[in-house]
Amino acid sequence: MSAHCQLTGARPGFGNAISHSHRRTSRRFDPNIQNKRYWLPSEGRHVRLKLSAKAIKTIDAIGVEAAVARIRARGVKV
Numbered sequence: 638m639s640a641h642c643q644l645t646g647a648r649p650g651f652g653n654a655i656s657h658s659h660r661r662t663s664r665r666f667d668p669n670i671q672n673k674r675y676w677l678p679s680e681g682r683h684v685r686l687k688l689s690a691k692a693i694k695t696i697d698a699i700g701v702e703a704a705v706a707r708i709r710a711r712g713v714k715v
Contacts, residue, residue: 639670642668642687642688642691643687643688643715644686644689644695644696645688647692649665649666649667651664652664669690671688672686673688673693674686678702679702684705
C-alpha cells in the first residue's frame with residue numbers, strides 16, 4: 638500500500654523476471670514515488686504528498702491548488 642501516488646493513483650504492477658535460462662520468477666514494478674512538501678496558500682500551511690514523478694510534473698503544469706482539489710475529489714485526505 639505504501640507505493641502508490643496520491644494524485645494519479647499509480648500503484649505497483651506485477652509481472653515476471655525472466656532469467657537467461659528463461660525461468661520465470663514473480664517481481665514487482667514500483668512507481669517512482671517521492672515525498673514532496675508544497676505550500677498551500679489557500680489554507681496557509683504546508684502539505685506533504687506522496688507523488689509519482691509524473692504527478693510532480695502535473696503539479697508543475699496545473700498548480701498545487703488544482704492538484705489538491707483532484708486529490709480530495711478522489712477521497713484522499715490531505
